[in-house]
Amino acid sequence: MTLTSTARRLRRPMFRERRRETWYAIAFVAPAAIGFVVFYLFPAIRGVWLSFTDYDLFSSGEFVGGANYAQIVDDKVFWNALLVTAEYVVVNIGLQTAVALLMAVLMQRLAKSLVIRGILLVPYMVSGVVVALLWQWLLDYQIGIVNNALDFVGLPRQSFFGDPALAILTVAFINVWKSMGYTALLLFAGLQAIPKDVYEAAAIDGASEAKAFWRVSLPLLRPVLALVLIVSLIGSFQIFDTIAVTTKGGPVNATRVIYYYIYDLAFNRYDFGYASAIALVLFAILLGVTLIQLRLTRANKSDLA
Amino acid sequence: MTTIAVSRRRFHPGRAFAWVLVGVFVLITLFPFYWMLRTSFSTNGALPSHSNSLLPAEGTLDAYRRVLGLSSVSEALEKGGSTASVDFWRYLRNSFIVAISTTVVQTLFSALAAYAFARLRWPGRNVVFTIFLSALMVPPIFTTLPNFILIRDLGLLNTFLGIVLPNLLMSPFAVFFLRQFFLNISTEIEEAARLDGAGHLRTFFRVIVPMSAAPITTLAILTYVAAWNDYFWPLLVGQDENVRVLTVALGIFKAQTPNGGGPDWSGLMAATVIAALPVVILFTLLGKRVINSIQFSGVK
Known part of the structure; x- marks a missing residue:
């Protein structure tokens, strides 16, 4: 009896301390939690609800069941947008990863200078709007320096943004230019993490530099590469700034990517219900891509471990 | 030890080519920014006739005056700007x-x-x-x-x-x-x-x-x-x-095509310089930290 009461007396301040700690934790988390609930959680739930209504910013919005989703199935512009987005993502990610990998290897093998890494990162730090305007000027049909250069070497001038066959490739190229230094830096960090003795062993075995890259660097870089791919892939699906500034989805629908289509539906046609349904589909696509990627990554856990 | 030192000093075609590649990447990254600066100090009317000149075409600060709202509407119009107010x-x-x-x-x-x-x-x-x-x-x-x-x-x-x-x-x-x-x-x-x-x-x-x-x-x-x-x-x-x-503002400025003629390129480039400069300065001062943290997030 006395023993338990002593124990209780000893434990009581601890209990009080725990309660105090909980109150402090609640106070510390509260501002962020309010921000989270009001601007992340609540809109996410509301977005799902909107996708089942015909809300248009001016009326209260009637529940229309799955009508929006049924509309998506027959919406040629949506499928085209998905196709254009896929084309953009494949070109952007493919080119960017290849160039960044080359840059990363160069950084690691000879140019370890921080200044060079800093320079290559500048386009990533600058706003997408600035980059878009800059390239629109460089690629101008009449007096742009790139077309002048084409002219100089005897190639025909190109309407980079006006030609439906070129427009989305141009946008993809611009964003490769913007992010290649950033991607290269991430891959460079991955290369730095590979222990030196692996290369030494390869060199002793008589492996050339090229062989060391294909047989040593690349396989050991796989986990980092996979992570970088997934992050840039998700970002790539959300291409908006460049298109909003330069082509506005045109010519015709050649650059009407899914993000721009959603924006157009919501803010030019006030069709919030339908726009929300497409946004939810985009969410599902990204979730699917992430899950597939995560699976692949887990299957290929670092060979170093 | 000595063999490594010797092979380092010897001319290596592969290494030289790699350095050329590094140079190309740096050039591809920096040239557009140079062109942005060069255009921002140019006179709009002179851009077509000097479209390949590495120096500003008829160097002037007019574009900056225009986008900072320091020149009158008629003056701006004359220099290839638009009538809309930009500040x-x-x-x-x-x-x-x-x-x-x-x-x-x-x-x-x-x-x-x-x-x-x-x-x-x-x-x-x-x-x-x-x-x-x-x-x-x-x-x-x-x-x-x-x-x-x-x-x-x-x-x-x-x-x-x-x-x-x-x-x-x-x-x-x-x-x-x-x-x-x-x-x-x-x-x-x-x-x-x-x-x-x-x-x-x-x-x-x-x-x-x-x-x-x-x-x-x-x-x-x-x-x-x-x-x-x-x-x-x-x-x-x-x-x-x-x-x-x-x-x-840049997006709206771009959409305001001046009466007749093409976009106000020198004005647009001056505006992009203004928009990019604070971030570039911040990056120059604190870039090392940013680079290290990005690398950190890459390994983790």
Whole structure:
């Protein structure tokens, strides 16, 4: 009896301390939690609800069941947008990863200078709007320096943004230019993490530099590469700034990517219900891509471990 | 040892080619910025006839005067500008207001939350943290549509509060990023502070924050750059001239084609220089830290 009461007396301040700690934790988390609930959680739930209504910013919005989703199935512009987005993502990610990998290897093998890494990162730090305007000027049909250069070497001038066959490739190229230094830096960090003795062993075995890259660097870089791919892939699906500034989805629908289509539906046609349904589909696509990627990554856990 | 030194000094065609590649990458990165500067100091009318000249075409500061709202309408028209009023001083000020307030408030509240997630023990901590993290998965546009309705219903369209509010109180990334750092601080120092009678708030500000100055600064820079460069959200809620930020202003400026003739390229390039410069300066001063933290996030 006395023993338990002593124990209780000893434990009581601890209990009080725990309660105090909980109150402090609640106070510390509260501002962020309010921000989270009001601007992340609540809109996410509301977005799902909107996708089942015909809300248009001016009326209260009637529940229309799955009508929006049924509309998506027959919406040629949506499928085209998905196709254009896929084309953009494949070109952007493919080119960017290849160039960044080359840059990363160069950084690691000879140019370890921080200044060079800093320079290559500048386009990533600058706003997408600035980059878009800059390239629109460089690629101008009449007096742009790139077309002048084409002219100089005897190639025909190109309407980079006006030609439906070129427009989305141009946008993809611009964003490769913007992010290649950033991607290269991430891959460079991955290369730095590979222990030196692996290369030494390869060199002793008589492996050339090229062989060391294909047989040593690349396989050991796989986990980092996979992570970088997934992050840039998700970002790539959300291409908006460049298109909003330069082509506005045109010519015709050649650059009407899914993000721009959603924006157009919501803010030019006030069709919030339908726009929300497409946004939810985009969410599902990204979730699917992430899950597939995560699976692949887990299957290929670092060979170093 | 000697063989390595010798082979280093010997001319190596492969190595030389690799250095050429590095040079090409640096050139591809820097030349567009040079061209932006060069054009911004040019006279619009002279651009077509000097389209290949590496120096500014009929060098002048007119473009800057025009976009900073320092030249009269007729003067601007004459130099290939448009009749619409442009005042990049004001947009610069607006961008500073938005980026600085977002950075300060968001970093503070995200750090407080990160501390509670990393260091305090309370029921439901991990569940709440996981829910916070799940927000990283949601594509921004999905929550942007309802957020726009909310901001409109609150009557906050075309106000600074409306522009900053969704990002003001937290960002899931910031909470996640700082929590990782707080987890690694040794508990002994914290306990010593607690034994000295410091409360949780004091421990946070006097021990945790000073010890995490580096990651907090890094995060603040990243937040600042993101807020400065954001286009989508301010485009939706802040087109009014009084709150128009640089990115939105650039888009509108681009759309205002002057009467006759092509776009006001020297004016546009001057405006992009103004929009890019603060971030480039910040990056030059603190770039080392940013580079290191990006590399860190790559390995982790």
